[in-house]
Amino acid sequence: MTLRDGVPTEAAQRHRELSERIDEGNYRYYVLDQPTLTDAEYDRMMRELRELEERHPQLVTPDSPTQKVGSPITTDFATVEHLERMQSLDNAMSEDELLAWDERVVKEVGEVAGYLCELKIDGLAIAVTYEKGRLVRGITRGDGRTGEDVTNNIRTIADIPSRLAGEGWPDVLEVRGEVFLPIEGFEQVNAAQVEAGKDPFANPRNAAAGSLRQKDPRVTAHRPLGMLVHGFGAWEGGTRPDSQSGAYELMRGWGLPVSDRYEVVGGLDAVRAYVERYGEHRHDPAYEIDGVVVKVDQFALQRRLGSTSRAPRWAIAWKYPPEEVNTKLLDIKVGVGRTGRVTPYGVMAPIQVAGSTVERATLHNASEVRRKGVLIGDTVVLRKAGDVIPEIVAPVTALRDGSEREFEMPEHCPECGTELAYEKEGDADIRCPNARLCPAQLRERLYFVASRNALDIEALGYVGATALTQPLEPSDPPVKNEGDLFHLTVERLLPIKSAVLDAKTGTAKTDPKTGEPKIVTFFANKEGEPKKTVEILFEELEKAKKQPLWRVLVALSIRHVGPAAAQDLARELRSMEAIQSATEEELAAVDGVGPTIAAAIRAWFEVDWHREIVDKWRDAGVRMEDEGAAGPRPLAGVSVVITGSLEGFSRDSATAAVQNLGGKVSGSVSKKTGFVVVGDNPGSKYDKAVKLGVPVLGEEGFRVLLADGPDAAKNVTLRADE
DNA sequence: GGGCCTCGAGATCC
DNA sequence: CTCGAGGCCC
Numbered sequence: 089m090t091l092r093d094g095v096p097t098e099a100a101q102r103h104r105e106l107s108e109r110i111d112e113g114n115y116r117y118y119v120l121d122q123p124t125l126t127d128a129e130y131d132r133m134m135r136e137l138r139e140l141e142e143r144h145p146q147l148v149t150p151d152s153p154t155q156k157v158g159s160p161i162t163t164d165f166a167t168v169e170h171l172e173r174m175q176s177l178d179n180a181m182s183e184d185e186l187l188a189w190d191e192r193v194v195k196e197v198g199e200v201a202g203y204l205c206e207l208k209i210d211g212l213a214i215a216v217t218y219e220k221g222r223l224v225r226g227i228t229r230g231d232g233r234t235g236e237d238v239t240n241n242i243r244t245i246a247d248i249p250s251r252l253a254g255e256g257w258p259d260v261l262e263v264r265g266e267v268f269l270p271i272e273g274f275e276q277v278n279a280a281q282v283e284a285g286k287d288p289f290a291n292p293r294n295a296a297a298g299s300l301r302q303k304d305p306r307v308t309a310h311r312p313l314g315m316l317v318h319g320f321g322a323w324e325g326g327t328r329p330d331s332q333s334g335a336y337e338l339m340r341g342w343g344l345p346v347s348d349r350y351e352v353v354g355g356l357d358a359v360r361a362y363v364e365r366y367g368e369h370r371h372d373p374a375y376e377i378d379g380v381v382v383k384v385d386q387f388a389l390q391r392r393l394g395s396t397s398r399a400p401r402w403a404i405a406w407k408y409p410p411e412e413v414n415t416k417l418l419d420i421k422v423g424v425g426r427t428g429r430v431t432p433y434g435v436m437a438p439i440q441v442a443g444s445t446v447e448r449a450t451l452h453n454a455s456e457v458r459r460k461g462v463l464i465g466d467t468v469v470l471r472k473a474g475d476v477i478p479e480i481v482a483p484v485t486a487l488r489d490g491s492e493r494e495f496e497m498p499e500h501c502p503e504c505g506t507e508l509a510y511e512k513e514g515d516a517d518i519r520c521p522n523a524r525l526c527p528a529q530l531r532e533r534l535y536f537v538a539s540r541n542a543l544d545i546e547a548l549g550y551v552g553a554t555a556l557t558q559p560l561e562p563s564d565p566p567v568k569n570e571g572d573l574f575h576l577t578v579e580r581l582l583p584i585k586s587a588v589l590d591a592k593t594g595t596a597k598t599d600p601k602t603g604e605p606k607i608v609t610f611f612a613n614k615e616g617e618p619k620k621t622v623e624i625l626f627e628e629l630e631k632a633k634k635q636p637l638w639r640v641l642v643a644l645s646i647r648h649v650g651p652a653a654a655q656d657l658a659r660e661l662r663s664m665e666a667i668q669s670a671t672e673e674e675l676a677a678v679d680g681v682g683p684t685i686a687a688a689i690r691a692w693f694e695v696d697w698h699r700e701i702v703d704k705w706r707d708a709g710v711r712m713e714d715e716g717a718a719g720p721r722p723l724a725g726v727s728v729v730i731t732g733s734l735e736g737f738s739r740d741s742a743t744a745a746v747q748n749l750g751g752k753v754s755g756s757v758s759k760k761t762g763f764v765v766v767g768d769n770p771g772s773k774y775d776k777a778v779k780l781g782v783p784v785l786g787e788e789g790f791r792v793l794l795a796d797g798p799d800a801a802k803n804v805t806l807r808a809d810e
Numbered sequence: 811g812g813g814c815c816t817c818g819a820g821a822t823c824c
Numbered sequence: 825c826t827c828g829a830g831g832c833c834c
């Protein structure tokens with residue numbers, strides 16, 4: 089008898105088998121309302137499982153069915169990492185932009201034989217992972233790197249098989265697709281909502297999003313959600329197809345839902361025809377679409393085109409022109425952002441457009457207001473750009489009656505009264521220069537520190553940031569700037585009183601009876617004890633201290649330093665210390681960092697109270713260097729150009745590999761280039777390397793470069809005649 | 811920017 | 825049960 093942890097393997101195997109069948113039975117019973125086991129069968133299996141566990145207590149794990157009987161199946165929304173990054177798509181809003189995309193593609197890889205056109209469904213992107221053909225996880229898109237685990241809700245979607253059919257599927261397959269509610273299903277669900285005395289949903293997309301975020305999968309199961317595949321992430325094992333359409337057909341064969349409306353066409357004209365056809369027949373599909381996605385079909389070409397920090401270069405989303413409506417511009421107000429920028433925004437009579445009610449829209453800056461020529465009191469044309477962000481297009485001048493008035497940019501900060509100023513001649517944005525003390529900037533910066541793009545501190549939102557930086561009581565705020573965030577104590581939090589803010593407008597609410605402003609103790613309950621949020625806040629702060637350096641950098645609100653630049657800086661310089669002490673030239677030498685960013689960083693560190701923020705965070709234990717900060721950098725000062733497609737690397741992973749060793753990846757070959765790495769289908773860069781006498785590496789040589797450094801790599805270069 | 815869900819806290823009902 | 829706050833989707 090074979091033993092594992094003292095348990096016979098047959099027993100362990102039987103235990104696994106029973107657990108699986110019981111879990112499946114529970115799921116069908118509780119969630120799908122379609123029991124497949126009789127009560128007797130269920131009881132018998134449960135009894136056998138208990139007996140097994142009595143004999144072998146090692147088998148009792150928290151996820152054993154014996155441990156969770158009676159507890160309903162729920163979705164826990166845990167944050168999990170995607171196997172591969174989920175990128176978004178660049179948009180083309182006009183013929184010109186579509187043409188420009190095509191030209192760039194052709195310039196990089198030559199004429200493209202196949203463009204895959206598909207409908208862009210207005211739903212939510214998800215990643216569904218199959219291991220050995222079994223559905224193991226469903227994750228929302230999230231920020232592209234991590235998303236929320238919605239597996240139990242995904243399992244209720246009829247289109248999504250729990251096991252792959254056929255054979256030949258990879259060991260691990262991460263299917264990407266769009267979850268949506270078909271129009272008919274939407275109407276059905278809304279009828280049911282109204283029947284049940286609940287408000288109907290505003291539009292199918294939001295209804296689908298809400299359905300996926302149900303804690304109880306039984307609710308999700310009653311929403312007729314659909315799904316259509318639009319790609320894949322991880323693909324481990326099995327035979328990899330060589331094109332997008334090839335992948336689709338394989339996946340279709342495995343029982344995955346693939347649209348039959350996609351087409352591979354031969355050139356830009358045919359792409360235009362596809363776009364036009366569905367523009368005219370937009371309502372033919374059973375679901376809402378907001379555009380067309382065009383992809384370079386061949387994977388070899390996709391790899392050569394690579395991606396920018398946010399989107400692949402081998403795909404583009406054509407967006408159909410947005411719906412436009414008229415409404416009244418009631419007022420133009422201004423807000424102050426985290427960098428002091430003063431932004432005018434329009435307040436309009438609420439109006440339905442593209443599935444939601446709109447009453448506010450940013451106007452960006454004073455010259456934008458002038459350029460559009462809108463007056464307060466105008467009837468304006470409104471649309472949602474990309475069907476998301478409301479945009480005032482233009483005034484309807486014919487409807488003016490003379491009562492309209494021009495908007496005037498305030499001369500003083502609406503929150504701190506400081507005189508506003510342009511930083512440089514010709515700036516579009518006017519700013520409040522009082523960065524250190526302006527309450528609006530403090531609040532906005534603190535809110536930003538906690539945001540998903542920066543340190544991602546859950547439990548600290550807009551209202552919390554307001555309460556910490558400008559409480560009604562005490563007069564001495566616990567957070568005078570973001571430096572204080574990690575030195576908070578419960579004692580400082582308890583006395584805080586803050587106004588209740590309207591979620592929509594951010595203005596203080598008043599008690600409808602007395603007319604007095606509503607005031608609450610934000611962190612203490614009635615008894616004066618800490619609310620649950622306090623505990624969560626401190627846990628989140630501890631987590632935030634462990635965030636990677638680039639997130640800390642982003643959180644500092646240095647002008648021009650967003651996630652992309654911060655990651656470049658962190659990768660190359662690896663510690664706050666190094667970034668702080670680098671000269672402007674050294675900063676500008678970082679791949680992805682130009683003179684503007686370099687100057688902004690230097691200027692930021694010149695300011696005493698800025699450096700104090702960093703010091704305070706460091707004292708509190710916030711991470712100030714990335715792992716491997718002291719690691720070897722054998723490629724420091726070496727610039728590498730990668731061309732053609734490599735077998736074992738994606739464009740991104742090859743780039744990351746070079747950068748992690750301190751090297752620089754550049755797009756064009758020059759005399760200063762250290763190495764040119766060529767894969768299959770190398771372009772003109774290979775010829776240029778030969779002409780300039782730059783060492784050329786094949787994939788094997790590239791591996792030598794990464795493993796053994798530049799000197800070793802020089803011995804394995806390809807000769808020009810190879 | 812707006813719509814949705816969840817959760818905690820407090821009010822309200824019985 | 826209702827409301828406020830936060831998070832997440834596009």
